[in-house]
Amino acid sequence: MSLPKDKTPETITVGDAPKAVVNRLSFYLRELQNLLASGTATISSSQLGKRLGFTDAQIRKDLAYFGHFGYPGVGYRCDELIAKIKSILGTDRFWPVVLVGVGNLGRALLRYKGFDKQGFRIVAALDSDPDKIGRLIEDIPIHGLNEIQAVVSSRGIRLAIIAVPANDAQTVANDVVAAGVVGVLNFAPVTLILPPHVHNVGVDLAMELEQLSFAVVNSPPKS
């Protein structure tokens, strides 16, 4: 990395890592977990790269942002590297999450089994529909939107998933942020405007298909 004219080398934090690197870290973690589950103890950057479609050099560079995790001549120990990456991503701890919006998508997310393994759990759900409030889905109680503040602060929640209609998303986002949430995963097809200290990840299902559509339309003619 570029050299630190900065007087305090300690400020060269891991947070400076390019977004693309952090994103790939999640891919490495997922594959390493699969590898470990299938009995693989160590793996080289080139083997891992082949499985994921990255170059070996890129994997090594990415990991080198955060430390020296490999063994020359051997590769990386899966269990060790998993622990390191989890620690970098912050998923070595438990993250309680609040879900806002218990529609079709919200219900599916409540029942989704993949969060727990990575350290996340939806511990509370909110909705504006009086018919839903008070019900339980997968043992998770559904609260009214007005209880946001109480739910978030009593359970130490820092992350929210927003799965409400597009028209309500910005209002809901404002509310969860006011309640203390600092990270938002937004499934509504709108760009949220949030204060700078709040992190934002958007997933727009139609947009993902659009990217496929473009790729298909612009592919080598006959291939």
Next chain:
Amino acid sequence: MSLPKDKTPETITVGDAPKAVVNRLSFYLRELQNLLASGTATISSSQLGKRLGFTDAQIRKDLAYFGHFGYPGVGYRCDELIAKIKSILGTDRFWPVVLVGVGNLGRALLRYKGFDKQGFRIVAALDSDPDKIGRLIEDIPIHGLNEIQAVVSSRGIRLAIIAVPANDAQTVANDVVAAGVVGVLNFAPVTLILPPHVHNVGVDLAMELEQLSFAVVNSPPKS
């Protein structure tokens, strides 16, 4: 762009556009549709940039990959630019889509209302569970996995959404590709290995939360 030493200028296709550019195109489209719906007829690159968190120059450069769509002194006409971007993304046509896996997530996707507006519709669903086969969800019939070939070819389907458990995803992917699908939107938390002519977009819900977790953990201490 760099100049074409290439003898055949027609080969300078739009397909060469960086992925990041194409991805932003989807953001532009979404915002323009919202703007038009709220009565805005024209918008400048800097106004659009402010709403989306991009710079004005970036928006102009991105659009310039594909043509001259703006009016100096005025900006861009929303309706016109929407049509242009749709044409570039290929969403000016109708895309029938097959869904594989009618679990929690699959059912939510079947009921999701946001696809139609962008040109996509799930026209058939497949599952391996005999109890589900033959049922209708949102007027969509659920077929057995063995009917992939028939469903895909009879309906001219080129895109598939995979929402099956991680262990089944690669097998299902192989099957839909064999049936003629050339674009896969994969919700299973695994990296699929697909032939080069098949395009692949993955959405891993836990991974999205991991990216948030990293951002939160590595934020300016007190902010």
Next chain:
DNA sequence: GCTTGTGAACGTTTTCACAGCG
């Protein structure tokens, strides 16, 4: 032997800054 970690080279993407136009 094989594999990591890394400076240096390379290529790509973003930003700058301004000429040209309505």
Next chain:
DNA sequence: CGCTGTGAAAACGTTCACAAGC
């Protein structure tokens, strides 16, 4: 005047290639 479109410059990310280590 405001805004686009675009070369040129700057920033950034990736790949190369090899010294060092097991």
